[in-house]
Amino acid sequence: DGSSVESLDYEVIENYAYREEQAQRGKLYIGYYVGVKWFFALLIGIGTGLAAVLINISVENFAGWKYSLTFSIIQKSYVAGFIVYVLINLALVFSSVYIITQFAPAAAGSGIPEIKGYLNGIDTHGILFFRTLIGKIFGSIGSVGGGLALGKEGPLVHIGACIASLLGQGGSRKYHLSSRWLQVFKSDRDRRDLVTCGCAAGVAAAFRAPVGGVLFALEEVTSWWRSQLMWRVFFTSAIVAVVVRIAMGWCKSGNCGHFGFGGFIIWDISGGQEDYSFRELFPMAVIGVIGGLLGALFNQLTLFITRWRRNYLHKKGNRVKIIEVCLISVITSVISFGLPLFRNCSPCPEADASSGIECPNAPGVYGNYVNFYCGRDKEYNDLATIFFNTQDDAIRNLFSAKTIHEFSAKSLLTFLVMFYTLAVVTFGTAVPAGQFVPGIMIGSTYGRLVGMFVVNFYQKLNIEEGTYALLGAASFLGGSMRMTVSLCVIMVEITNNLKLLPLIMLVLLISKAVGDAFNEGLYEEQARLRGIPLLESRPKNQMRNMTAKEACGMQKVVYFPRTTKVADIVSILRSNSHNGFPVLDHSRSGETLVIGLVLRSHLLVLLHSKADFQHSPLPSDLRGRSLPIRHSLSEFVKPASSKGISIDDIHLSSDDLEMYIDLAPFVNPSPYVVPEDMSLTKVYNLFRQLGLRHVLVVPRASRVIGMITRKDLVIED
Amino acid sequence: DGSSVESLDYEVIENYAYREEQAQRGKLYIGYYVGVKWFFALLIGIGTGLAAVLINISVENFAGWKYSLTFSIIQKSYVAGFIVYVLINLALVFSSVYIITQFAPAAAGSGIPEIKGYLNGIDTHGILFFRTLIGKIFGSIGSVGGGLALGKEGPLVHIGACIASLLGQGGSRKYHLSSRWLQVFKSDRDRRDLVTCGCAAGVAAAFRAPVGGVLFALEEVTSWWRSQLMWRVFFTSAIVAVVVRIAMGWCKSGNCGHFGFGGFIIWDISGGQEDYSFRELFPMAVIGVIGGLLGALFNQLTLFITRWRRNYLHKKGNRVKIIEVCLISVITSVISFGLPLFRNCSPCPEADASSGIECPNAPGVYGNYVNFYCGRDKEYNDLATIFFNTQDDAIRNLFSAKTIHEFSAKSLLTFLVMFYTLAVVTFGTAVPAGQFVPGIMIGSTYGRLVGMFVVNFYQKLNIEEGTYALLGAASFLGGSMRMTVSLCVIMVEITNNLKLLPLIMLVLLISKAVGDAFNEGLYEEQARLRGIPLLESRPKNQMRNMTAKEACGMQKVVYFPRTTKVADIVSILRSNSHNGFPVLDHSRSGETLVIGLVLRSHLLVLLHSKADFQHSPLPSDLRGRSLPIRHSLSEFVKPASSKGISIDDIHLSSDDLEMYIDLAPFVNPSPYVVPEDMSLTKVYNLFRQLGLRHVLVVPRASRVIGMITRKDLVIED
Ligand SMILES: Nc1ncnc2c1ncn2[C@@H]1O[C@H](COP(=O)(O)OP(=O)(O)OP(=O)(O)O)[C@@H](O)[C@H]1O
Ligand SMILES: Nc1ncnc2c1ncn2[C@@H]1O[C@H](COP(=O)(O)OP(=O)(O)OP(=O)(O)O)[C@@H](O)[C@H]1O
Ligand SMILES: [Mg+2]
Ligand SMILES: [Mg+2]
Incomplete structure (x- = not known):
């Protein structure tokens, strides 16, 4: 359903209203403009x-x-x-x-x-x-x-x-x-x-x-x-x-x-592992692979479930959406409260005054070693520590250093499976939902699991399970979202530990590569599902062998002559859904000439205001009059993420329909053009790099008027 | 002397050799190619x-x-x-x-x-x-x-x-x-x-x-x-x-x-100031202003001195360059050794075992409080600590926390003036020279000076002079180089302290704004001086009112017909220094048609190899023969930062000169074109965003063959 999406137009439409406005702008205005920006x-x-x-x-x-x-x-x-x-x-x-x-x-x-x-x-x-x-x-x-x-x-x-x-x-x-x-x-x-x-x-x-x-x-x-x-x-x-x-x-x-107590995401692990040895790189790479696999799986599952929701469940109206979310809420509550109950409590570790870690913690207080449904005094429930807790605190506990063997493998595995399932099911419901924190939860759980094995395996090393949990979090996010540099920097900033940068990078490289072997990133998949046609940064390979002409197909171009009857405009706008139309004129010598491109939204503004209707089919300047200024630039501005006027909102009398509009003042006089046999790769680069909406495909030029090189563009003030 | 610089060509020249090569490439090759990249x-x-x-x-x-x-x-x-x-x-x-x-x-x-x-x-x-x-x-x-x-x-x-x-x-x-x-x-x-x-x-x-x-x-x-x-x-x-x-x-x-002992730049100041109060923002802003002023002055002075060197001193040959550098070396040595001698030594501060700071340090050992020319035992020479030291150690000392009052204002001022002068004079001599570390030295000196005043003024606060030194360093670099985000991140990474980020950013914002009021950044000024015409990211304001045609001036375009006599090519190449030439052909109906753009360097390769010379002035495909492949793509590649073949290296017999070349296979068949009345702002964006070297200015098109929109560019594999 691409009907709710529409392209943006990043080109400057240099029509007469724009030039008008430019001419009026003084130095003061530019200063004001820059000031407002900041x-x-x-x-x-x-x-x-x-x-x-x-x-x-x-x-x-x-x-x-x-x-x-x-x-x-x-x-x-x-x-x-x-x-x-x-x-x-x-x-x-x-x-x-x-x-x-x-x-x-x-x-x-x-x-x-x-x-x-x-x-x-x-x-x-x-x-x-x-x-x-x-x-x-x-x-x-x-x-x-x-x-x-x-x-x-x-x-x-x-x-x-x-x-x-x-x-x-x-x-x-x-x-x-x-x-x-x-x-x-x-x-x-x-x-x-x-x-x-x-x-x-x-x-x-x-x-x-x-x-x-x-x-x-x-x-x-x-x-x-x-x-x-x-x-x-x-x-x-x-x-x-x-x-x-x-x-x-x-x-x-x-x-x-x-x-x-808690609050803002920032899990300072500056007290974490000081150094890493090369033997540890292997388990870290394993974390990367796991992250790639679980991340790709997450994308695939959420894609299925979102598609199913869109096509069946959510079609049934708001009540179903509400019931769905409430059901998930109850299930989540039951699991997070119930599962820890089934878990046996573990005895507290030897008290170590210098580390400042208390065990067990008073209920409701932020910290490790929560006492939940434990019979004896010096006991804690490791599953409740992560499950029956706010997510921020849970992550803090998973990342925590100097708490070796706090969690049992069984608890972590239970949590991983349960939370992964919950995250998949919750995704796509009708509530605002981010995937970062759930991703960090999932990742740090298996990261900590791997860390536990490493601690057991390489007895001697100064290894912190918390560091592995962090790497796990990075790997899952990398495997699911496929972001790279920004994710890496975010992970460094939230843990406030620059030393881990190369490790995080390694894990991300691997998990992204593994994930890419299966599917696209979470956001790309979701955007595709919603009918948002993202332009990737690299043109597709087969575009090399296509020309611009082939790309725009056999469709005849819908265009307007310079002065057009209002009735024609209305019928053309009704008959198709294109958003831009070339405007053609006849030169004195009788040849046709492309004088620009007019946007549907601008035409609708013109039809709506009626100020530019004229009785004569002759262009206004030919009739010896200078152009009166009837529109300011802001009238042509479309409000963000709304559709603006539609053709059905416009009501014209039969007299209006018999009149003409001279489109010349309202066209974008110099849209970007490409010759018909340019390869589509080049067109793609042009389109994407400049953020265009329309490119006109024209015949090869018959002569060259001038050459522009770098020298011509380096102008001193 | 722009003669030693030449534009690069980031466009893909889709000539026949390129298409040949593309056709031969299998999936394997693409894999190999990506592999080699990584x-x-x-x-x-x-x-x-x-x-x-x-x-x-x-x-x-x-x-x-x-x-x-x-x-x-x-x-x-x-x-x-x-x-x-x-x-x-x-x-x-x-x-x-x-x-x-x-x-x-x-x-x-x-x-x-x-x-x-x-x-x-x-x-x-x-x-x-x-x-x-x-x-x-x-x-x-x-x-x-x-x-x-x-x-x-x-x-x-x-x-x-x-x-x-x-x-x-x-x-x-x-x-x-x-x-x-x-x-x-x-x-x-x-x-x-x-x-x-x-x-x-x-x-x-x-x-x-x-x-x-x-x-x-x-x-x-x-x-x-x-x-x-x-x-x-x-x-x-x-x-x-x-x-x-x-x-x-x-x-x-x-x-x-x-x-x-020392070595790699990394001045860990994680032990620095924990927190800052809002009262401190004012002195920090002052540091920003000082940085902007001193940085702009630095740029201006180095610009003058470099210009003078280029125009007078360095014209006299290598011997002068060598003598110049040696002289500066002697002066630097004399000042860095001599000035500390004139400084009175200060008594060591009370020993504080917990801070781990020794005073005085053994000579030749890295650290604060150097004993240099001090009579008594428990004394140190503060000027020698920064001047008679490697720069890395000096900066470490300037950034050092918990060493309040180590330096006297007089020493810092002396050092500032002297080092600033030396840095200006040394800039532009015939040795490899970076400006980061000198900039950090200068900046941290006045930063620490301001810090000293702040410590004296706001008695109570937990203020570290070292933090101010760091901000000073950031401000000077910002005021001189005008880099922003990267500089900020570099400063954070070398000090390994994320908490200072907002402060560094504040200082950089101010110093860059102050500096920009006077001149351009150091590197831009130097590039301009060297005749490197940088294209800024934003087009100049007056370009809005210029058209493409106006920009390329009144010069007649030098072009080649499709089949050109070798003698004509040689004489045209000799008669101008253009690097790209349109190639025109006649269509069947007798109109001219621009079939592409040929580069000077490619023409020179053709003239050099002579393989494509032909006796007939008719295009080869008109004579019913398919194009023989005589060149691989790599022959057309120009080695980096060298000029390639020059027209004077090519020797042709008079027989050769009478022959013809059919240029069609060698042209770039679809250079980017703009209509003659496109505003120069748009041309500029096109040129810069796509990294072009030539843009052809052509007449307005007479018809539109097709429209390309986003839909046409979103192609599934
Ligand atoms: N004026 C036109 N005449 C003929 N075909 C056109 C015209 N404008 C666009 N097209 C073609 O119609 C198809 C869809 O056009 P449309 O204008 O809806 O663009 P779009 O890709 O959906 O982007 P937008 O968000 O701007 O609508 C494209 O394949 C395009 O080649
Ligand atoms: N084929 C040509 N015919 C006419 N004028 C040209 C031609 N090519 C370039 N010019 C003009 O000559 C001037 C200098 O051109 P030149 O080819 O030296 O480019 P440049 O800016 O120096 O870049 P480059 O580094 O590519 O040489 C420019 O103003 C340009 O408009
Ligand atoms: Mg559309
Ligand atoms: Mg040149």
Whole structure:
């Protein structure tokens, strides 16, 4: 169903309104423009940072309150505790799915595939609305707080992008929150830059990883990257880091309830393994392979299950979606509460005062060695430590160093299988859902398993299971998402340990290569499923043997003559769904001449306003009049992720239909053209590198007017 | 003198030899090709890593030996020590300048402007030769070991690029080190990818900063960046990190002489300031402003002095260059030895056993608090600590935490002024020279000065002067080089302290903005001076109002008819210096038709081989014969950074001159074209984003054959 997606237009349409506006711009305006750009970058940073803080504080408080309540009840009755636990989770999850289904359907899922699509040049309907933003924020709080097997990181990226896009439009028109003087960004191009900033800000906020955020945005937007943008994106990420830091400082003084204990993703393992020996590289490579396999499997399973949901389950309406999520919530609660009950408790390790590790921990307190359903005093439940816990704390425990043999292989395996299944099933339901944290959970579980074997096998070495858990996490994310540099940097930043960089890289190289042998990355697969046609950075091999002419098929080109009857325009627009039409004119000597390209959306604006209708079929300049200015550039701007006017919204009288429009002032006078026999590889590069929407295929030129070389383009001010 | 630079051609010339070769390629070949790419990335990493290790070990050993010898002599006589010190420095520096002037003139300077140019699309003569590589390695050892005010980091970037380029050519032909089966990279495009890897590897090796290396390469190559390249570049950097790590591990066991003590740039300040308060942001901003001002001044002064050198001094021949460098070496030695003598020694601070800081240190040992010309026992000379020391140790001392009040303001000021002057004077001499380490020295000196004032002013705070020194270093580099993200990440990686990231970013933002108000970045200025026409990422504002036709001026286009007389080709090639010529043909209906673009270098190959000369002026296919294959693609490949054949090397008999060549098989059949009235902004984007060398300006098309949209480019395998 590609009907809800539409390409963006990153080309500058140099029509007369644009030239008009350019001519009016003074030096002052350019200064203002640059100033607003940076100011917006600042606002995006602050907004995304605050959204992240809000989500984190809320989630931690809901979860903290939930766990302490449950713990206090199970001191008396496990059954009552269980019921309370299930109900609280259900209530939170229900609030989330209710918001999503009733109010902001576009906010379901992670949003990263759509944002990836946006940065690649495709707008998905509704993805950047104000209501999507709101739904995403509050939906995330419910779904993550409710203990589902999903994370809040993907949604944060989406939130950052929404904030950026709303700023770029100068606010939300629908909710009358817009301001005219902020509407300086009138092209998809400028908005895309803002969304790039927002995307980086989201990652920076999710992982407290400013460099990782920049690189993440970069990996997704490589084709339109410019160094100035890089600096602005970096600035945004830095602002996020500062905002988050201030908020956390404020929370340290106890203003944020349960937040003080856990909260923001950052699993400092600077106390981890100091050094690694070459013998360890083999088990690490094994982790990479496992990650590649499990990651690829995850992509495949989620693809099947999402396709099934789209085609059957979710067609049945919102009620089914709500019931589905509630069911999954109950199952998740039952498993996470019930499974630890079946696990025997283990005796606490010898107390080691210097390590500062307590065992067992008081119930409801963050830390390792949770006492859950243990008979004796000095015992802990290793499965509850990871399962019956917030995900952040669970990961912290899995990554923890100096806690050798905390977990038994059996518990880890049980958890791995269960959580993997839950993550697969939860994926694609109608709640905001990120895959980073579940991925880290899964990966660190088998990583720690491998680490345990290594510890047993190479007795002598100074090996930390926590380091292996980290590598496992990296390998699973690499095997599933197939990101490379940005993932690597994010992992380094969240663990705050630069020394592990080469190891993480090794593991990622392997897991990505293994995963690539099976399928595409998670986000690419999901984007494909949603009908978002991503353009990869490399043209396909068979394009070398195709020409531009072959690519556009046998279809006759639909074009407009320079002055066209309104009735003709309407009937042509109705008869096809093309979005761009060449405009042809006759030169004085009688030859035809392509004078430009006119966009469907611009034509619709013209039809809607009727200001340019004329009675004569002659072009206006031929009639000796200069062009009156009837449109400002902003009238042609389409709001983000909405469809603009449709041809069916326009009502014309029969008199109107008999009139003419001179299209010349409204065309893009110089669309990019390629000769008909250019190989498709070259066309592809042109199209993708410049972020185009239409390329005109024309006959070979008959003569050369001039040559442009580097010298002609190096102009001094 | 733009005569030594020439554009690179990143376009794929789809001539018949190329299509021939494409047709022969099977799946196996593509696999081999990808394999070789990664193998080369591996080799580049290993090579650059080893070069870095070699340079570092040599420099540390020369310097360590020099200082311990001097120290042992000055126990007896300061005069003798002084003479020995000066002579050793002179000998080292002389060896460097001798190598450069006699053997590898292109290895002088930092090489970064040239590499920047290469990645931007301009080849500078000789910059990537094998002899340049050798000269750079051994020249760096001499000039850095000889104590000049320059660093080895810029040269390492150049070294990485050289290694990459040599690999890309399959070895050095001149020295018979080439191998045919490695010559798979036949286009400038593939080589540029390799050089990008090499460039990143150089940075990674210089600073042990793999992520910084990737970002550095990225900031320079933004226009042609693709995600796959990113991953390969990252792989190369990781290899460098591993190689360096292995070498350092090996050196720890004492195999590398003096290297064990100091060596690789990495100033771990993880023990630095834990936290900062908002009151500190003001002095930090002041550091940013100072950095911007001093950096811009540095650029301006070096620009003047380099221009003067090029126009007067260095015109007088190599002897003058050698004398100049030797003179500077003597002056540097005298100042670094002499100035500390005039400084009064300070008493050692109270011994604090827990900090592990000794005072005074034994002479010749790395560390703070050097005893130099001090009368009493418990005294140290603060100026000698930074001046009479290797730069790495000096920086380590300036960055050191927990050494409050080690330096007096007077010493720091003296050092700042002296070292700044020396750095300016040394810049542009005929030795390999990097500006990173001198920049860090200068910056950290005033940074520490500001830090001292802050410590005195805000008595209570937990402030470390070392942190301010680091920020100072970042600010000076930002103010001079104007790099942003990469610099930031490099600073974080060399100090191994992620917490300082927002502060470094703040300082860089300010210093770059201040610097930009005065002039361009150091490398841009130097590139301009060398006649390297860099294309900035953003088109100039006035280009909006220019058309393509206006840009290429009134010059008549020089073109070739399809079959051209050899004599005409020769005379046309002699009469101008253009590098590309359109080729025109007549269609059956008698109109002219542009059939492609032929490059000067290809024409020269044809003239040289004579294989395609024919007696008839008719095109060969008109005479009913299929095209015989007389050339393989590799014959058309121009070796990197050399000029290839010149028209004067070609000798043709008068019979030859009377013959014809049919150019059709050799043209690039589909060069990119733009209509004559396209705005220059758009042409600029096309040119830069696609890395073009020639764009043909043609008349508007008379009809549209087809439209290419995203749908046409999303092809399933
Ligand atoms: N004016 C036109 N005349 C004839 N064929 C066209 C015209 N415009 C586009 N096409 C062809 O129609 C097909 C679909 O065109 P369409 O305009 O819907 O583009 P698209 O790829 O869906 O992108 P968009 O998101 O812009 O709609 C393409 O194969 C294209 O070659
Ligand atoms: N075939 C040609 N006929 C007419 N003018 C040309 C031709 N080729 C280039 N020019 C013009 O000559 C000038 C210099 O051209 P030249 O070919 O030397 O390119 P350049 O910018 O120096 O780059 P390169 O490094 O490729 O030489 C440019 O202004 C260009 O417009
Ligand atoms: Mg369409
Ligand atoms: Mg030239």
